[in-house]
Each structure stands twice: as structure tokens, then as C-alpha cells.
Amino acid sequence: ETIGVSMALFDDNFLTVLRNGIQELAEGMDDVEVQIEDAQNDVARQLDQINNFVASGVDAIIVNPVDTSATEAMTAAAEAAGVPLVYVNREPINVDTLPDNQAFVASDERESGTLETIEICDILAANGTDPARVYVMMGELSNQAAVQRTQDIDDVIANGQCAVQIEEIDRQTANWSREQATSLMTNWLSSGQQFDAVIANNDEMAIGAIQAMKAAGISMDDVVVGGIDATQDALSAMQAGELDVTVFQNAAGQGSGALDAALKLARGEEVDQKVYIPFELVTPANIDDYLAKN
Amino acid sequence: MASDMQTNISGASAPNSDAALGDIILETRDLTKHYGGVHALEGANFTLRKGEHVAIMGDNGAGKSTFVRQITGVEQRTRGEIIFDGKPVHFAGPLEARNAGIETVFQTLALADQLDVPDNLFLGREIIKWKLGPFSVLDYKAMRQRTLDALEKTGVKIPNIRGTIERMSGGQRQCVAIARTATFHSKLTIMDEPTAALGVQETAQVENIVRTLKEAGEPLILVSHNMRQVMDLVDRIVVFRRGRICANLKKEETNGEDVVAYITGAKTQPEYEEAA
Amino acid sequence: MASDMQTNISGASAPNSDAALGDIILETRDLTKHYGGVHALEGANFTLRKGEHVAIMGDNGAGKSTFVRQITGVEQRTRGEIIFDGKPVHFAGPLEARNAGIETVFQTLALADQLDVPDNLFLGREIIKWKLGPFSVLDYKAMRQRTLDALEKTGVKIPNIRGTIERMSGGQRQCVAIARTATFHSKLTIMDEPTAALGVQETAQVENIVRTLKEAGEPLILVSHNMRQVMDLVDRIVVFRRGRICANLKKEETNGEDVVAYITGAKTQPEYEEAA
Amino acid sequence: MADQASHGIGGLTFDKSKRALPNEFNVFLALVLIILLFEALGQILPYMNGQSMLFDFNEARDGTILNMARIKIIILQVAIIGIISLGVTQVIISGGIDLSSGPLVGATAMIVMSFAQTELVNGNPNPKAVFGLWAMDLPVIVPLIVGLLFGALIGSINGFFIAFARIPPFIATLGMFLICRGISQWWTKGQPVSFPTPEYAWIGTGMMPVVWFIGLAILLHLIMRYTVYGKHTYAIGSNEEAARMSGINVRRHKILVYMIASMLAAFAAIVLSSKNLTAQAGMGQFYELYAIAMAVIGGVSLTGGRGSIIGTVLGAMVFGVIQSGFTFVKLDAFYQLMAMGAIIIGAVVLDQWRQQRAAAKA
Amino acid sequence: MADQASHGIGGLTFDKSKRALPNEFNVFLALVLIILLFEALGQILPYMNGQSMLFDFNEARDGTILNMARIKIIILQVAIIGIISLGVTQVIISGGIDLSSGPLVGATAMIVMSFAQTELVNGNPNPKAVFGLWAMDLPVIVPLIVGLLFGALIGSINGFFIAFARIPPFIATLGMFLICRGISQWWTKGQPVSFPTPEYAWIGTGMMPVVWFIGLAILLHLIMRYTVYGKHTYAIGSNEEAARMSGINVRRHKILVYMIASMLAAFAAIVLSSKNLTAQAGMGQFYELYAIAMAVIGGVSLTGGRGSIIGTVLGAMVFGVIQSGFTFVKLDAFYQLMAMGAIIIGAVVLDQWRQQRAAAKA
């Protein structure tokens, strides 16, 4: 079988782990060929890629949607051509009305930011820092993971799930990037404000913040820093005692689940239409379970 | 210094009080242009009457083209007044000058290299088939025909007028610029060294165009280094030196050697002495 | 057609068999240039001897500058041979021509608008303080001094040579281009309408430069529309018409009217008749 | 010897038959070469099993021997950027550049879509509603007008700074690039806007984008070739100072040029959001670069004064063929990027090479 | 009346005292204005409590009344793009443009970092190892040379296509843009490369990026002002045809120009990956645009022939001040983008306006 895969973005660290997972899995199977395309964060390009797959006559399509609210048009395109389709990693907006030969395997971003924030609150409470002053670093604003993870922080505080009282000094975007996070953090430091924690939408930005603080001679014991993804760099920072919280997102689970569903649909077999792969909290306490995972 | 200038006005106008010529069409008072530290034009008082043909002569860099650029609104003057057709004018650009009735052949020619000859000839005043505001439809055929006619007058040879201007020889380009000016009626024609790049025949033809203007009573300012040409064509010669007017000579009262003496600075008319 | 040309070679060279002049420095055989459908230059056979000064005349668009561009490697010829200093040459560009010893004042001047006068004068052969390959250090002072000297010779007035070329008047620009050529020694100098934009004084000075070359025995090709100038300066006149050579006249054996007759096509020398 | 010119006076021999082929021919040639390349790869590459890119012999799926699905997607996938490219073409011909078109697509899509939403989605209230009920189920003309007006506004601001404040177009439109990206993120604070009315959804449905592209291309072609507007655009790009001295109102004209370009980009945004049934702040990323590249591959000169709409349409087709061809030969995404880069360069190399040969030989 | 010129022959009155101020002065003025604006906002905005951006009166933290932390980050955050901008400056002065510098940063970082990795991380084998043990803990000179050679290669390919195949620089470098993005994604199939040796990490540590930036800026300034290389670069940008006719080897020179630009971008990639202790395929995104914008804000003319390294350094400072200023006044990200766009335009408007006034008044 030939499976066409359209990824939202190749440049993304986490999505790369997911993509490589699918690729390796397929290489290990007989008679399964995957062709992976990069939608370069462009909704329209993604829709075109699906149409190109259709023109090439693939047996099934896996889509990591750029924009989860653009999935209706994709669903329609695949349905019209009778090609099975599986969404991966991000929950499509039409999840409840998917046709029979479509499915999705995703994680719920409402968990990721929530797990991260609650754990940071708990650490702050344990340190006796109450009220706590925090900085928030956001991912790319046009990206739904960033929007949702930031929303999660607000929800945790609003729902009273946070163990301490949070005073947010400022929230800015660093576009998922370590470099921009370093600059942003250094700028924050230059205003001389006292702060207790940095909540970042992903690990790369958390590491950027850590590097900036280290360069300014701030002891990482005094500041709580959290990220999401549990990347190798992040786990190494956690081992070094710099990063306090991260959240594991199961790339391999999502990738294999999606490929599996796609192959079954192509062969006309039954599948679960909705598969949620949960996020998992990672702290120094359980880090060893994750060292070899992402 | 400005007060010195005032006294010169009458002097400058003096030789023109010719009954045969009409009212004043163009007058400049204390017209001045500085480029940073360079005083390219300083206190020029100049008068031109309807029907009169005047030459401007002077060394390279004497300020002749600068004078032309101030009158035609290509640049904004540092100081001074320009009175055209009875009214003080402040042209914001060459478009306004042209709309007021001044047609100019600039020394730099002002041609669009990637367009062909008819396009250049009618640039900014195309012949229209259907009027639709900026989207009016062009009448290519009519423009091509009128271009051939206009070029014929200049005597130039152009193998293919639909070739782009960048492919034309120096003289061909100059003839296109001249033909453009000669095609449209105007209250005042200004030509800045129009025959510099022209061959013998073409020069003769362009001089004929100038004579036609004279017969039609249209006034002309001709910037030229060609003494023979000037002596053949114009009524009066104004000499520029180092950015200032240094002489204002009726053709009948002067000769080539005399003019050269003014150009080189060997002589200066008494009324301009203080200034120079 | 090519065979017709062959017979002309001796004819074209005939008037030059002057004992006073040296060897042949430049010869073109059947030199031809077509631009798409335009036959700008067709079968030109031309000879120039060491120490000889030759004028090229002809209508606008007759192919004079095209001829110059083929010799100097600015463009690649369609056909024909060029023999310079005894060897057939195929200049890939003007740099090679200059390195071979041909200095040229192009009709388009070839100046860099945003650079100042000394920069332009020494463009491509700057005076160097320390040699470091492409990063050799410039000797600005020396270049400025030599620029003032070179310009002095052309008689032009330039208030500030550190101003950029775009701010210079038409004549000032032309004088910079001429000064550039006159500053460097060469085996052959070519000037394409060098005095077109120049004033009376400046023209006289440039003509003096040409005379100095003559005295030094340096050969020259002068493209010019100025009959007086040509008659004053050169030994021989070659006339172009419609892309072809139509006459090759010793100065002593001709006069202005005669030359004009060749230019306008009223006359053609018998040996060129078939071609024209 | 050839006959004399019909458009010339006196002078040299002019051999009309030797006139160079139009530039567009080169682009067409590049297009054909690229198609042949992919067809050849389909035959040669072992894993391709002798498939054809454009033909479909075995089973006459659509009743023709052409692979209609492929041919449709080739045009469809460039139609929207193609529309932008039409506007960019005239900007470049006028001697300018427009970097703001990509972000403008994002901003316009967000704004327009907020006025094109439907009230009920599967019987529930629209979960992505931006405004209240008053903005729901509006007639389709409302979002259309809002979009075009917004485009006209942005374009005239670009034009104003370029024409009156003499800001280099690269900078003015780079500034507008950032401003539009800001606007698109600010509009809903990053939330996508979805669920348009069926009328709005019709605009970009099926092959409609292609219909708009072709229609607008014909219109722009006529304007650039046969109207004063076109002539002045070429003149300004060829020699702005000369155009000014010839009495063209250069400033007013430039504003018009940028306004039209931005209105076309805004219209592209409408088609795009309609096609995708959503608007997202990041939409249109890199479109400005692709639009410019299409024009340049189509023979539009970045120094102004040269180029044509026909060329740009062919340039767009080159992109479409390449993109589909890559999927056809199952090229890895990394190699796709590299190959795309190489082909963009190659297409222009071919063009330059043919022009030079034509000039040299003639 | 003023005294005569020292550099002129005969002719007009030339009043040396009235010479226009250098262009760089305008950029400096813009810089000061922007700083004053932020200082004023610090006083005016209620939530700012009268804070100052650059001064720090209350507590003399670093023993000066300046907020040294802020001043450092202002320069530090633009130092790396600044290094790219130096190379881009000379490319633009030569009449070209380089869009490939951003992706080149990504590609170089990936490649270089693979030769700069350390064997053990926290006692464990490097989890991101690209090659085997042979490539671990190599002397720092190895990655440095690899990076610079790669830059030189890419630059000379750019230069070759531009100079010999006469591809417009926009297209040649846009093609290279895509090729480099392909390379950086292909190198490790998208996996980031992390954990460099301490020697490599030193290159971009602390204020080192600023040291490199300033050092290279001085070097480039000297080259552009005082050497044949600089003169020919200006000449080619001013009038390429004239430069050719004057006997400059334009082709060879252009290759050199693009090679130097790409080597600077490659060096920037080294500093960047060292500073961040990682290399990622997406690194350097938009750097090409910012590098160009810095140069243009600094007065470099996109039509070639005009501009200076000093201007570009000031242009970079404008960016640094704006970015820090935004964080200082806690501006939301959307507004940051819009304000950045407006300031870029505004800075150039100011420049144009002063130039025109100077020309008109004198």
C-alpha cells in the first residue's frame, strides 16, 4: 500500500519525532510505502497536497492538520475521491461528523498546559512562594497549540486549581524558538523585576529562558521553569537541575496509531474513529521513564 | 545682494522693448538655485516676449540647464519669482508646467528606455480610442501614424519605430525627444541643446522646425553651444557665466567673437558687473 | 556578398599608403553586426595606421557607434575579423580591449553616477597605496591630485570634484570621460562624439588634447558630426551610410560640401558602390 | 535580402523575419521541458512502474486519456497565488515590489471571514463566532466588499508611502508585511475563524479558483496591453524620472498600482478562505515570495519596465507542474525544496540563455 | 560669501560650510528619537510607574546610572543578524540582494554543529549524536572551517548564477533559499543537533556575539571605504554597464561579493548555534528580511551604489532598541508586529524627509 502523509511543518521539533516515527514504522513493514509532504504551515498547501495524493492514487492519507478548523474541506476532498483519511496529533473540528472511512489519533492540548501549570503551582506552593510572580512565554500566536496552552494557564488559575496566588508580570510570544526566548528573557531581566517562575508553551522556549538566566548569573534553584514536549534537550536540562517541569507528548504512540488506522482503513477493516493519546507529566521524580522515549 | 538684483530688472528687459514683439510671456526675478554648497544659479532676471526666440549660451556648468529645470518645475527653486503668461507660477512638477503650456526638450531627453518610439512620443498624452478614466483604451494605429509624420520632420532615419528606445542611437533618441515637443502646440518651447548629438542633415531639419515656430509666432528658449546655429536662428542671446547672467545681447548688435568674449569672461555687460 | 567585400580591402586601404605613417595598427575585415532584424553594420573594411587620425562621419543611426562597440569588445560581432596591432583579436569585453591598449570615450560616457570625479576617472585602475589583491588600499590623495591636473587640460570648470557624477552638468560629465582617456597612455584612442555637449572653450581644449595625441604619434578614431572640427583635426574621413562605409577620403582631397554629399547619399565612391 | 520594414523611416536594412520570438516563448519552453522531464522520470524510475504524469491510458477514468484529476490540481493549486501574482506583476513592471501580499492574505481572510459566518453549525451555534448574531448569515456581498475595501486601504497606504514619502517599495511593503501579520493575529487573538455561509463557500468551491484566476488574468492582460494605465505602468518602471518629465502623474499612478495589487491579494484571500472554509492568522505565509517568483519566472524583470501577464500565467503553471510532479515521482520533501530551488534558477537560466543566444546570433 | 572650494577647478561659488550632513546622521537621529519615545512612554504610561528604559537611578546596580543589562541586550539581540547584515549591505551596494542568508544560517548551523558535538552529556552518551565517535570532541577549528567553507561554496554558487548566467539576484538567491532549507531539513531529517564542546560553546557565550559583530563591522567598514574592493562594489551598484566598460572585472567581483556575504552568514550561524547550544532546521527564519531591513534603515539604497557599514550598524541598533523597548513597555505581541512595521516605515520616512529638506533648502 501507499500512504500519503501531509505534515503541518517539518521544522517543528516535536512533529519531527512524530514524522520520523511514522517513517521508521513503515520501513519496517513489507509492501507499505509512505510519502511524506511538508505543508509548511500553509492550510491551502495542505489541501492541495491531499488533492495531489488523490491524483496519484494513494491508498490512504494521514494528515497532521495545519489548522484544525480547516479539516472540513479536507474531509470533503478525500471523501469525494473515496480515499480513507486519518488525522493525527491535532483534533479536527469536525471530529464528531467524520465519515466512516476517516479517523483521528490525537492528543488533547487542554491537558498539556493544565498538567504543566498545576505542577508549577504545586512546586511554588511547596517552596512557600505565595503569591508568586510569573512570566509566560507563548508559542506562535497563529498556532492553536500555543493558544490552547496559554488558555490552559488562565483556566487553571480561574478554576482555582492553582495552589498559590499567581501574579502575571508579562506574557509575550517567543514563537516556539530558543533564540527568541533567550532575548525575551534577557529583556525581562533588564527591567530588574522580581519573579518566581517562567511558564513556557514548549521546552525550547523554557531552555532559552534558562540560558538567559544562567548568563545573568541567576541561580536556577530560585526559579521554577516549566515547558512541554519532553525533548532530549529538555530532559538533559532537567537532569542538570535547571528545568523543573515538562510534559511528555507521545510521538511514537500517535505515529503508530495513525499509520495503523490508515492501513486498516485502506484494507477496509474496522477502526476506532477517535483515539486520544494522553499527555504525561514529567518531573525529576519520573524522568528515567522518559529518557529513551522522544 | 537681493537689492542689487532689483536694479537689474529693467536693464535685463531693456533690449527687448521691441515693438514687433508681443507681451511678456515669461519673466524670472532673482531666480536662484543652490545645491547644497553649490550656487548653480544666482539671481537670474530674465524676460521673454511672445514670438521672441532667445538663445542661452555659456560654459559647461554655467547653470543653463539649472535655469531650465527651475522654470519647468523639475526642481524647486531656492529663491526668486517666475511669472508665466502674466501670473506668478509655482509648478510642483513638469506636468504642471506642461499643462500651463510649456513644452521642453530636456538635455537628459527624458525617454523611457523600454518603450518604443510611439509610446515615448505620446507618453502622458496618449491618443485614446475609448475614454474610461485611467483605463482608457489606446489607439495604437493613430499614434504610430502620427509618429512617422513627426519623425519625418526631424529628418532622422529609424529602421523600426517599434523597437525600444534603448536600441536607438544617440541622435535617434534626441530626434524622438524633439519630435515629441514639436508635435504638440504650446505657449513656450524650451530646447536644451537639442542638436548636440545630431548629424548634419538632422541638425538642418531641426533648425527648420525652429524656423517654423518663429513663423507661427511661438516663443522659444534655445540652449546651445553652437554659435552658427544661434546666430542663424534667434533674436537675442543671453549669456550665463558661473551661475549668473552676464550679458543680454540683441543679435544685430553682436557677433560670434563678441559672444565668446562674454562666455569666457573677457567681457561683462556693465549692468551685470556688480553681480558677477 | 562576402566576396564583394574582399575586393574592397585594397581600395579602402589605398588612400593611407602614406610614407609618413607607420604600420597598420587596426584593421577590420567584413565587420558586421545585426541586432535581430536590424543590420546596423554591414561588411566594414577599415584600416588605420600608427600615428594616423581618422574621423568617422555619417547620419544618425548610420552605424558609427556600433562600429566602435564591435572594436572595443562591448558587443560581440555577428561576423568579420578585427586585427589589432598585427594580431587577430576577439575581445570578450571592454576590459580586454583596454588591456590590449585601446582607450575609448564612449558616446554613453560610461560613468558611475553615484561615485565622485576621481573615483570615475580611475575606475578599474585605481592608484594603490598597499597592494593586497582585491583588498588593496586606495591612495585617495594621489588620485584627487591627478584628477585636478587631468581636468585642467579639458578646460572644464567643476566647483567640487568630490560631488557625485549625477550632479554634474552634461558637459562636465563629458569632460570627465575625456579626461579619463587622456590620462592613460594607449596604442589607440577612440572618441565617440567627445565634444557634443561641450561649450566653446571646452571644445577648443579637447581639440588641443587631440592635437597633443597627434604630435605624440598616437593614432585616433574620432566620431564626430562637427565638420569644422573634423577638417581641423584629422588626416582622413571615413563616411558611414546605412550601416555601410560609403567613402574613404583624404582630408586634402576633399572639403565640407563633398563630405556632406557622401553623408547624404548624393555621392558614393565607386569602390563602395556595389555594397551600398 | 529581406523586405523593408513597414514601421520605420528610411535608414538601415530591417529584416522583419528575423525578429526575436517573444519572451513568453521561453517560459512556455521551460514548461514543456519540465513536463517532459517528469514523464521521462515516470518511465525511467524503477518504482514508478512506467506511470505517466498527465496521461491515463489503462483505464479511461474520466472518459479521456488525460489524467484529469492531475491536470485540475496542477492549475487549482496555483490559482490563488496566481491571482496575487497578477497584481504583483504590474507592481514589478512599475519598478516596485510588494512583500505585503502574503500577510495581507492572512489579515483579509480573518477579517472577511468574520463577516461571512453562518449562525448554526450542525444545529448548534457557530463555535467560532467572532461577532454577535448581527454578523451572522450576512449576504455574501458584505464580506466581499469588506475584503476589497480593506485591500484597497492597505494598498493605498503602501502606495502613499512609496509615492509621496518616497520610501523604497521593499521597505514600505516590508513594514506593511509586519503590520498585516500583527492585524491578523490581533483580530481574534490567534483563534481561527470558520464556518462560512454556503454562498460564501461557493466562491472557492471546486474549480472556481481557476475560473477567477483565468478571468482576472484576461482582464489584467487587456489592461496592461491596451490601456493608458498599462502604458504608464511600463513607462514608470522603465524610467520614472522620464515618465515624470513627460507629464505622467507618477504619484497618483503608483497609488493605483499598489491599490490594485492589494485588492487582488484581498480577493485571493477571499477565495482562499472560502476554499478552505476557514481563516487562520498564519494563512498566506510565503505567498508574497511565490507570487514574485511566478512573475519573474514568467519573464517579468525586477528592474521594471519589462514583462507581461501572459508570462506570469505561464510562470504560475511552471509552479503547478513542479509541485504535482514532485508528488507524482514521490520525491521526499527535503529534496522537493532543493529541486524547487534548482528549477526556479534553471527556468530563469534557460530564459537568459535563449535571450542571449538570440541577441548574439539573430 | 563663503570661501572657494579646495577640491574644485574654477567655476561656481562653492560654499563648503553648507555641505549636507552625512546620511548616517539621519539614522542616528531616528535612533535617538525612538529612544526618547520609549523614555517618554515610561514616564507617561500609568502602569510603567515612571520607569526609565536606559537609565537606572534608584539603585546603582552596576555602579553606573545606566541600565547596563538593558544596553547589553539591545546590542546582543541584534549582533547575530547584524553580522549577516554586514554582508547583505555590500551585496545591496553592489546592486544585488541576498534572500538566501536566513536559510543558509539554518543549513550551516545543522552541518557545523554535527562536527562540534561532545561525546558525553551528564555522563551519558550524547543523545543527539549525528555521526559516530570520530566526530566527537573535535578541535573547534574543524567546525569553524567546515562552516566557512560551506558558506563560501553557497555564496560562490549564488555569485556564479548571478554573474555568469545573469540570473536576477532575487531569483538566484530565492532558489538558494529553498535549496538551503532543503539541506537543513535533510541533514538529520529534521532532528535538532545539540550539546557542543565547551570550546565551541565559547564562541557565542555572553557578550561574544557583540565582540564579533563590532570587530567584523570595523573590518568591513575599512574594506568598503579604503580598498579597491569597496570602490568596485559601489561602482558596480552605481552603473554596472559603466563599471564593465571602465574595465572592472564585474563577474569576478560579483562572485566575491556574494561569497563574502555567505561566509558572514555562515559565521553568524556558528555564533548562533554556539549561543543557543543547539542547531535546528528552522533556525534563521526571516533573518534575511531583517538583515535587509537593517541595511535599508541604515541608509543603504536598494537600487545600489549608496550606503555604508556605519549606517547598517546604526540600522541594527534601531532594531535592538525597538525590540527592547517593546518588552520594556510590555506591548502585546500583535501590537509589537504592527509597531515594528510602523517604525521601520517611519525611520525611512524621516530619512527621506530630511534628505529632501536638505536638498530643497541647502
Ligand SMILES: Nc1ncnc2c1ncn2[C@@H]1O[C@H](COP(=O)(O)OP(=O)(O)OP(=O)(O)O)[C@@H](O)[C@H]1O
Ligand atoms: N543636483 C545637483 N547637485 C549638485 N550640483 C549640481 C546639481 N545639478 C547641477 N549641479 C551643478 O550646478 C552647476 C550648473 O549645472 P548645469 O547643469 O546647469 O550646467 P549647464 O550650464 O547646463 O552646463 P552644460 O552646458 O554642461 O550642460 C554645475 O556645476 C553642476 O555641477
Ligand SMILES: Nc1ncnc2c1ncn2[C@@H]1O[C@H](COP(=O)(O)OP(=O)(O)OP(=O)(O)O)[C@@H](O)[C@H]1O
Ligand atoms: N541593441 C540594439 N538593438 C537593435 N538595434 C540597435 C541596437 N543598437 C543600435 N541599434 C540600431 O543600429 C543602428 C546604428 O546605431 P548606432 O548607434 O551605431 O548609430 P550612430 O551612427 O552611432 O548614430 P548617432 O550619430 O546618432 O550616434 C540604429 O538604427 C540603431 O537603432
Ligand SMILES: OC[C@H]1O[C@@H](O)[C@H](O)[C@@H](O)[C@H]1O
Ligand atoms: O506546532 C508547533 C508546536 O507543536 C507542538 O505540538 C509542540 O509541542 C510545540 O513544541 C511546537 O513545536
Ligand SMILES: [Mg+2]
Ligand atoms: Mg546643461
Ligand SMILES: [Mg+2]
Ligand atoms: Mg553614435
